[in-house]
Amino acid sequence: MEHEKLLHLLAAELARQPRASMEKLATAVGVSRATLSRKFATRDEMLNALAAQAVLEYALALERSRIEEDTAEEAIRRIVGNMLPSAELYRVLESPDCHDFPALDAWHPYKQKLLEMHYLWQERGELRVDLPAVWLYESIFILLRGAAAMVRNGQLARADAVNAVCTLLFAGIRRQS
Amino acid sequence: MEHEKLLHLLAAELARQPRASMEKLATAVGVSRATLSRKFATRDEMLNALAAQAVLEYALALERSRIEEDTAEEAIRRIVGNMLPSAELYRVLESPDCHDFPALDAWHPYKQKLLEMHYLWQERGELRVDLPAVWLYESIFILLRGAAAMVRNGQLARADAVNAVCTLLFAGIRRQS
DNA sequence: GTCGTATGATACAACTTTGTATCATTTGAC
DNA sequence: GTCAAATGATACAAAGTTGTATCATACGAC
Numbered sequence A, B: 001m002e003h004e005k006l007l008h009l010l011a012a013e014l015a016r017q018p019r020a021s022m023e024k025l026a027t028a029v030g031v032s033r034a035t036l037s038r039k040f041a042t043r044d045e046m047l048n049a050l051a052a053q054a055v056l057e058y059a060l061a062l063e064r065s066r067i068e069e070d071t072a073e074e075a076i077r078r079i080v081g082n083m084l085p086s087a088e089l090y091r092v093l094e095s096p097d098c099h100d101f102p103a104l105d106a107w108h109p110y111k112q113k114l115l116e117m118h119y120l121w122q123e124r125g126e127l128r129v130d131l132p133a134v135w136l137y138e139s140i141f142i143l144l145r146g147a148a149a150m151v152r153n154g155q156l157a158r159a160d161a162v163n164a165v166c167t168l169l170f171a172g173i174r175r176q177s
Numbered sequence C: 001g002t003c004g005t006a007t008g009a010t011a012c013a014a015c016t017t018t019g020t021a022t023c024a025t026t027t028g029a030c
Numbered sequence D: 001g002t003c004a005a006a007t008g009a010t011a012c013a014a015a016g017t018t019g020t021a022t023c024a025t026a027c028g029a030c
Helices: A003-016 A022-029 A033-039 A043-064 A072-094 A102-123 A133-152 A158-171 B003-016 B022-029 B033-039 B043-064 B072-094 B102-123 B133-152 B158-171
Strands: none
Touching: A003 A022, A003 A043, A003 A072, A003 A133, A022 A033, A033 A043, A043 A072, A043 A102, A072 A102, A072 A133, A072 A158, A102 A133, A133 A158, A133 B133, A133 B158, A158 B133, A158 B158, B003 B022, B003 B043, B003 B072, B003 B133, B022 B033, B033 B043, B043 B072, B043 B102, B072 B102, B072 B133, B072 B158, B102 B133, B133 B158
16 A cells, blocks of 8 residues: 555544554554554554654645735635645644654644744734634644544535635634624 | 542543553552552443543533523533533543443433534524534534643643633634724 | 551453564566 | 565564452541
């Protein structure tokens, strides 16, 4: 199986069953334990590979989203759209199991860049300043992960997920009068 | 240690380290493994006790929130305020490890009631109808759990958490012009 | 102080998980 | 068809986890 595809399947299964053994994970993604062990000698190595892939996709999605262009809303809509496919992977970035993985060092500059963009959007008067920027930043990913989980469970259509997140972010749940 | 306090500490530690062994959990919450084993003979029994406590607090918070009174916004603000202290516990309700625990049977009616309230709020024109009610419902808990995690990590002040969630829910992240 | 209860320490067997190795089979390129 | 690479099946020892039991100590009520 292709390496990237394998990582996505593993991330999805880990989101479902964080306590699954390597054997259960292997079966769930459709390979034997032997093969999984060949790709990742240890569980930590696997998690690190997931973190590395997460950083890669985070960075790529950020670049593609051209966050310096247009309004905050348009930029964030692009971010949500570009990051939704990797939402399951991002869980690894936040997981306390992985907080000292080498792959995470490469992530912090990108996270910092997006966080600082939030400060800028606040200064520009585009994002509200009565909530901490870190909450605005995190709420995007909180909703992204939540929406991805609902898509996985069949509670939300994949095609609706980006709109569900963005509408909530920019208009809230209340019907506009 | 008091039973209820123990459950909350366990829920918090499980949120941090879902893969922690009973021994690690016991140490983290400040008891010996022997004591933890006496309270919960097996891990499943512990998870079921957590689920039962979660259902209890969910039901109590729902009742206290008097969701039939006032506007959707006021009712949901009360829900968020009343449920935030149990947010770590609610993770057990959604966890796929626990989907067939007996304690969850008691939960579904309460969840259903709150979900149906969302339909009513939509019909009344208080909540938007261009997003599925289940997304409106889940987004409350997604944000609650996210805010609780940030409080735990020291990224968000506990006193600000309810307002952060409710402001996002009802006004979004964009500065109002 | 005495008693019962709760706790911690330790031990142990059964079981699971992990990392590693070996061999047979399958797959795909040529 | 042939070959090399990838995969699956199986085995095994080391380590970790779990459920249980036992004993000694700490604590609180009285």
